[in-house]
Amino acid sequence: DNYNAINVDRTEQIPMDYTGVMGVPITFLHKYNPRQFEIVDGLNRYTVLDVAGLNDNAVKNHLHMTEIGGKSTYFRVLIKNRKVKK
Numbered sequence: 148d149n150y151n152a153i154n155v156d157r158t159e160q161i162p163m164d165y166t167g168v169m170g171v172p173i174t175f176l177h178k179y180n181p182r183q184f185e186i187v188d189g190l191n192r193y194t195v196l197d198v199a200g201l202n203d204n205a206v207k208n209h210l211h212m213t214e215i216g217g218k219s220t221y222f223r224v225l226i227k228n229r230k231v232k233k
Contacts, residue, residue, distance in 0.1 A: 150190060157174035163232040176201055187225040 152168035155161050158175045168187055179186070 148226070152223075154223070158162050161226075161228075163228065166231050167229060168225050168227055170225055173224055174223050177227070183229055184226045185229055187227055190223045190225060 151172045152171070153165065154167050155171045158171060158178055161169060161171060161175075170190060188212075
């Protein structure tokens, strides 16, 4: 809810035609291919790299960056597909 990305609950559900940022489970790292995906950031309570500069707002408003529908979820790795298949 607090980061402009779609959530993907299982690595086998990662869309190959999506051009935006996706939040995937940490288990994705076992299958990570740097030629296929770029790791953008990591989210837990706050962003790991704070690339988007969202941590100050999260701290101020007591937000969890991994909220989906108002409920906190587990750590998410933020990725972008390098080779979008259309």
